[in-house]
Amino acid sequence: MIEVRQVSKVYQVGGQPVVALRDVNLSVRRGEIYGIIGLSGAGKSTLVRCINMLERPQSGSILVDGVDITRLEGEELRAARRQIGMIFQNFNLLQSRTVAGNVAFPLEIAGVPQAEIKRRVSDLLELVGLTDKAKAYPAQLSGGQKQRVGIARALANQPKVLLSDEATSALDPQTTKSILRLLLDINQRLGLTIVLITHEMQVIKEICDSVAVIENGTIVESGPVWQVFTEPRTAAARNFLRGVITPELPPEVLERLIAEGGGENQILRLSFLGEQAGQPLISSLIRLFDVDVNILYGSIDHIKDIPFGTLIVEVKGGGVNPSRLISYLRGRGVKVEVIAGVVEPDLDSAVGGLS
Amino acid sequence: MWSSQTWILLWGAFLETLYMVGFSTILATLGGLPLGVLLVVTAEGHILSHPLLNRILGSLVNVGRSIPFIILMVAIIPFTRLVVGTSIGTSAAMVPLTVAAIPFVARLVESALREVDYGVVEAAQAMGATPWQIITRVLLPEALPSLLLAVTITTINLIGYSAMAGAVGGGGLGDLAVRYGYQRFRVDIMLLTVLVLILLVQCLQALGDLGARLVDRRRRGAS
Ligand SMILES: Nc1ncnc2c1ncn2[C@@H]1O[C@H](COP(=O)(O)OP(=O)(O)O)[C@@H](O)[C@H]1O
Numbered sequence: 248m249i250e251v252r253q254v255s256k257v258y259q260v261g262g263q264p265v266v267a268l269r270d271v272n273l274s275v276r277r278g279e280i281y282g283i284i285g286l287s288g289a290g291k292s293t294l295v296r297c298i299n300m301l302e303r304p305q306s307g308s309i310l311v312d313g314v315d316i317t318r319l320e321g322e323e324l325r326a327a328r329r330q331i332g333m334i335f336q337n338f339n340l341l342q343s344r345t346v347a348g349n350v351a352f353p354l355e356i357a358g359v360p361q362a363e364i365k366r367r368v369s370d371l372l373e374l375v376g377l378t379d380k381a382k383a384y385p386a387q388l389s390g391g392q393k394q395r396v397g398i399a400r401a402l403a404n405q406p407k408v409l410l411s412d413e414a415t416s417a418l419d420p421q422t423t424k425s426i427l428r429l430l431l432d433i434n435q436r437l438g439l440t441i442v443l444i445t446h447e448m449q450v451i452k453e454i455c456d457s458v459a460v461i462e463n464g465t466i467v468e469s470g471p472v473w474q475v476f477t478e479p480r481t482a483a484a485r486n487f488l489r490g491v492i493t494p495e496l497p498p499e500v501l502e503r504l505i506a507e508g509g510g511e512n513q514i515l516r517l518s519f520l521g522e523q524a525g526q527p528l529i530s531s532l533i534r535l536f537d538v539d540v541n542i543l544y545g546s547i548d549h550i551k552d553i554p555f556g557t558l559i560v561e562v563k564g565g566g567v568n569p570s571r572l573i574s575y576l577r578g579r580g581v582k583v584e585v586i587a588g589v590v591e592p593d594l595d596s597a598v599g600g601l602s
Numbered sequence: 603m604w605s606s607q608t609w610i611l612l613w614g615a616f617l618e619t620l621y622m623v624g625f626s627t628i629l630a631t632l633g634g635l636p637l638g639v640l641l642v643v644t645a646e647g648h649i650l651s652h653p654l655l656n657r658i659l660g661s662l663v664n665v666g667r668s669i670p671f672i673i674l675m676v677a678i679i680p681f682t683r684l685v686v687g688t689s690i691g692t693s694a695a696m697v698p699l700t701v702a703a704i705p706f707v708a709r710l711v712e713s714a715l716r717e718v719d720y721g722v723v724e725a726a727q728a729m730g731a732t733p734w735q736i737i738t739r740v741l742l743p744e745a746l747p748s749l750l751l752a753v754t755i756t757t758i759n760l761i762g763y764s765a766m767a768g769a770v771g772g773g774g775l776g777d778l779a780v781r782y783g784y785q786r787f788r789v790d791i792m793l794l795t796v797l798v799l800i801l802l803v804q805c806l807q808a809l810g811d812l813g814a815r816l817v818d819r820r821r822r823g824a825s
C-alpha cells in the first residue's frame with residue numbers, strides 16, 4: 248500500500264544541514280497497522296509527513312497505492328491527499344467550528360454536496376462515539392474526545408491510508424487505550440491501512456502488526472511486531488522493549504544468584520508465543536535433564552492479540568550440558584536468551600539456526 | 603444651558619466624524635485585510651511562501667506606517683484631488699485617512715493571523731485544501747475575535763486622525779474644536795467636543811470588546 252524507497256530529507260538550519268532521514272525504505276502492506284518507533288528527534292514526524300508531502304524529501308520515492316506522491320503538484324497532490332487521512336498529537340481542530348463543523352470541513356473542501364455532508368458527518372460521529380457532542384466546540388472537549396473528532400475528520404473522505412503522528416502522546420494511559428482500541432476497530436472494520444508513529448512500545452504492542460525502529464533518521468530494524476519483540480536485533484529495539492514485555496532482573500538479584508550458583512547455574516529468559524504458551528515445559532525439562540528449575544519470574548501478556556509468555560528461570564545441577572538443554576527448548580519453539588551462565592562460543596547462533 | 607445652535611453645530615460635526623471615520627474604516631479594511639493576509643501567507647514556509655514578495659510588501663507597509671499623518675495628508679493632496687476632485691472637505695479627508703490606515707490594518711491583520719496555530723493550517727493542507735480555502739475557511743474564521751479587535755482599534759485611531767484632518771478643513775468634531783474652541787475662545791465647546799470624542803471612543807471599544815468576547819465565549823462554551 249505504501250512503498251517508501253531510498254527517501255532522504257535534509258533540513259537547512261541556519262545554513263547547516265540537518266539530516267532528518269537517510270535512505271529510508273519501508274513497505275506497508277494493505278490493511279495493516281504499521282508502527283514507527285523512535286526517540287524524540289529520530290525523524291519519525293518527518294517520515295510520516297513525507298507520506299502526504301507536508302514535507303518534500305530531497306530524494307527517493309513514495310508510492311501510495313501505486314502512485315508516486317513525490318511527483319505530484321497542485322490539484323493532483325490535493326486529490327491524492329484527500330485519500331490520506333492524518334491525525335496529530337495536538338489534534339489541530341478548528342476552534343471556530345463545532346465538532347460537526349470540524350468533521351464537515353474536509354467534505355466541504357472536497358466539494359461534497361450539503362445533504363451528503365450532513366449524512367456522513369452523523370455517520371462518522373456515531374463511529375467515534377460523539378453523536379451527543381455534535382454541537383460542542385473543541386474547547387469544551389477532553390483530550391480523548393478531541394482526538395475522536397480528529398479521527399472522524401481524518402476518515403471523512405474515506406481515505407485508503409491513515410497517518411497518525413503521536414496521536415496518543417498528549418493523552419493519559421486510560422484515554423490512550425480507548426483511542427488505540429478505536430483505531431484498531433476502524434482498521435478491522437474498514438480495512439484501513441494505518442501508519443502510526445510513537446515513542447512508546449506499549450502503543451506498538453497494543454495494536455500494531457509491523458514495526459520499524461528509527462534512529463538518527465535511519466530505520467535500524469523492522470519486521471512483524473512479534474518478531475521484533477521476541478528477538479530484537481538492535482540495542483535501540485531492546486531499549487524500547489525494556490519494561491514493556493521483557494522484564495529485567497534487578498542487577499543485585501542477578502549478582503547474588505550468580506554468586507550462589509558458583510558459576511554452575513544458568514539464568515535463562517524463555518519466551519513463548521501463541522499456542523506454546525500453554526504447554527508444560529518446565530516439568531519436561533526437569534524430567535529429561537534431571538535439573539532443578541527455579542522460576543524467578545513469570546508473566547503472560549499479549550502482543551496485539553497473540554498471547555505471549557515470559558519466564559525467567561534458574562537452572563541448576565544435573566551436570567548437564569547447557570547447550571543441549573537450550574537446543575531442546577529452541578526445538579520446541581521457545582525463544583531462549585541466556586542472561587547468565589556458561590554458553591560455549593558460537594553455540595548460541597549455531598543452535599539458533601535449528602530453532 | 604447652551605443654545606440650540608451649539609447643539610446643532612455639535613450634531614453636525616458628530617455626523618461628519620462618523621461619516622469620515624466609518625467610510626475610511628471600511629475602505630482601509632478592504633485594503634488592509636488582503637495586504638495583511640498576503641504578509642502572512644507569503645512568509646517563508648507558509649502556504650504561499652514567497653520571501654521576496656513578502657519583503658517588498660513588508661517594506662511598503664513600514665514606509666506607510668512611518669510617515670506622520672500630518673505630512674501624509676499634505677503629501678498626497680494631488681492624489682486626493684485626483685480621486686475626489688478636491689482636497690478640502692469631509693470626503694477629501696477620507697483619502698489620507700484611508701491611505702494612512704491601510705498599512706496599520708495590514709499589520710494588525712498580520713499579527714491576528716499569526717496567532718492561528720500553524721498545525722491547523724497543516725491539517726487543512728493534509729486534507730487537500732487549496733490556499734484560498736485555507737485563507738477563507740481556516741485563517742480568517744480562526745482569527746475572527748482578534749480581527750474584530752483590530753477593526754475596533756483602527757476605528758478609534760481613525761477618530762484621532764480625523765480630528766487632525768478636520769483641523770485642515772475636513773470638518774467633523776476636530777474641526778469644530780479648533781474653530782470654535784481655539785480660535786473663538788469657546789472653551790465650553792472645546793470641552794464638549796472632547797467629551798463627545800471620549801464617549802465615542804469608549805462606546806466603540808466596548809462594542810469591539812463585546813463582539814470579540816461573544817465570539818470567543820461561544821467557542822469556549824460559556825453561556
Ligand atoms: N522544519 C524543520 N526545520 C529544521 N529542522 C527540522 C524541522 N523539522 C524537523 N527538524 C529536525 O529533523 C530531525 C527530525 O525531527 P522529527 O522528524 O520532528 O523527529 P521526531 O518526530 O522523531 O521527534 C530533528 O533533528 C529536528 O530538529
Ligand SMILES: [Mg+2]
Pocket residue numbers: 291292293413
Ligand atoms: Mg515528532
